[in-house]
Amino acid sequence: MKRPPSLQFNDRAVILSPAGKIDGYVVRDAAAVLDSWGLCPEISENALGDIGRFSGSVAQRLSDLQKAFDDPEVRLVFCSRGGYGTVHLLGKLDFSGIKRNPKWVVGYSDITLLHAALQTYGIASLHGPMAQHFSDEGAEDIAVRHTKSILAGQPVKYRIPVGEKNSHLNRKGEATGRLFGGNLSVFCGLLGSKYARIPNGGILFIEDIGEVPYRVDRMIHQLKLAGIFRRISGLIVGQFTGYEEDNQMYSPLSESIREAVSEYDFPLCFNFPVGHVKLNFPLIMGGIAALRIEEDFISLIQ
Incomplete structure (x- = not known):
């Protein structure tokens, strides 16, 4: 990678x-x-477009992304937001330019699709905050500062205190493997495609927003039926937000995830600071990660 x-x-x-x-x-x-970091930012031709829910037509969005991938002078492709629509581009993108000249691609949520595709071509990328976060929180925000540090070549070194919420669901242990995953619903949508490569002994992380518990439960079992949990060495459950617990389910959302993977022995943690939240710590997709889960802390190094 x-x-x-x-x-x-x-x-x-x-x-x-x-x-x-x-x-x-x-x-x-x-x-x-980005300018304050000493970079030379430019806004692509169609970045501010408005066609329904999208920033532009498929051809317009594809053109912007393809130009950025192909230009050897571009060193950072910064996605403004997720939402929906990246799936329209995957089958049409030519990855030969970015394979010759790898560059950082940053984003999360719907950008999970690009991260997965880049991993199939052996290129690491950054699951991290996008334009809305940068605008709302500014350059001194901790997730923004972590993003800057990683892009500048510093290693990922997180030591996260374990809070009371769902800490009883964590499963202690250590794992080392290639990090993959991202937004749960988007990742599940890739299963069965050539972009859903599951690294043997990899560490899976998941997050989502606005998905009701029974749908999350269905997607977790989809991963299980696809044999993914048999192949991983660790599971990081990030932030699931924008939903209400469903009293018609057997268990609350986090507990239902824990129950679904109870037969496996890999280390497991909940409430990792990644997802549609202010504490959205960047992670290197496709990078080797060392995960350690203890009683009072979670550490992740890349």
Whole structure:
């Protein structure tokens, strides 16, 4: 797995919108943060478009992304937001340019599709905050600072205190493997495609927003039936937000996940700071990760 080169002063960064539409001020705020890092940000031609729920037609969104992938001078492809629509582009993208000149691709949520596709071509990428987060929280936000640090070549070193919420569901242990996954519903949508490569002994992480518990339960069992839990060495459950517990289910959402994987012995943790939340810590997709889960802390190093 190739890790793209660390960003340097005056490197070019392209902000684009491969899925949903976004307000212009949000993108301009994000560009200002990238500029403060010493980069040269530019906003792609169709990044601020508006066609229904999308930032542009399939051809427009594809054009922006393909140009950024192909341009050897572009060092960072920064996705403005997720939403829905990246799936329209996967079968049409040519990855030969980014294979020759690997560059960082940053985003999460619907951008899970790009991360998975890049991993099939041996290129690591960054699951991390996007333009709205940069705009709302600013350059001094901890997740933004972690993003800057990783893109500059610093290692990922997280030591997360275990809080009271769902701590009883954690399963202690250590695991080392290639990190993969991302948004649960988006990742499940890739199963059966050539982009759903499951690394043997990999560490899976999942997060989601707005999915009611029975749908999450169905997707967890979909992963189970696909044999994914038999092949991983660790499972990180991030933040599941924007839902209400369902009293018609046997168990609350987190407990239902724990029950679904109870027959396996891999280390397991809940409430890791990744997802549609302010504490959305960046993670290197496709990078080797060392996960350690103890009674009072969770550590992850890449």
